[in-house]
Amino acid sequence: MRLEDYLQPDFVIGELVSESKPDVLAELIAPMKARWPDFDDVRARQVLLDRENLGTTGIGDGVAIPHGKMENLEQIVIVVGRSLKGVNFDALDFKPCRIFFLVLAPEHVAGLHLRILAHISRLLSDESFRHAFMSAENDAALWQVLTAAA
Template sequence: MKIVEFLQPAAVVDDLAGTSGPAVLGELARPLAEAHGIEPQRLLETLLEREKLGSTGIGDGVAIPHGKVPGLPALMASFGRSRRGVDFKAIDGKPTYLFFTLFAPENSAGAHLKALARISRIFKNPAFRDSIMKAADAAEIFRLIETEDAKY
């Protein structure tokens, strides 16, 4: 499974405006909601419910908010970069700059876990994270993710 199978270029936000976790998650839900005809609030609530269980801020400036959505036909994702950083209650206590949201169909545990593992794997690379932070725009961010993902 490749990340580009569930992340589309239109779902990459290169400069998140939100200064709080919920605001950022709302921004990241919007392009997916529009592209798939889903109510944005439904996606946002899915992410907020998951965050109540514990932050998906995995540290090193990265968060992977995720959740399952009943009726969703397939995996879908969005990515966003915050140049200022957001207090996302990450496990290392540091600001979060890179947000990769993942939504999965209700009965897709295997695909959901494989996708989370793949996302986590590519974002463990400090040089890759740095290149994402320096990218000029959303198109370059998508190309960087696509290139890094092809290595695995």
């Protein structure tokens, strides 16, 4: 499984500016709306917030993996973001999140969606990957870190 099968260079945000969970989610969704003007960004944000209400996707070590399923989505999409300041994302370890992997999947793709989440979790459990991710100098370098680690 390779991240770039579901991730595109313009879906990598090297410097998130948002400071709250809802705003980070909106900022992570924005590249999808830019790529696909008919994409329902309002619905996507609500799906993600509903999932957050079930339990935080801030898994600790500065990492959050917001995810959800949407009807009318044709493919699994990953958007990656980095916050240099950190965002209170109600993480399990109560620390700010800096690394965000948003995953949206079509309603009918359960197994693959779970495999992608597991792959991302394994990748993000690697401290050297997290260090390289946070140290990347710009979006292009961040893309290199993401594609090299797949």
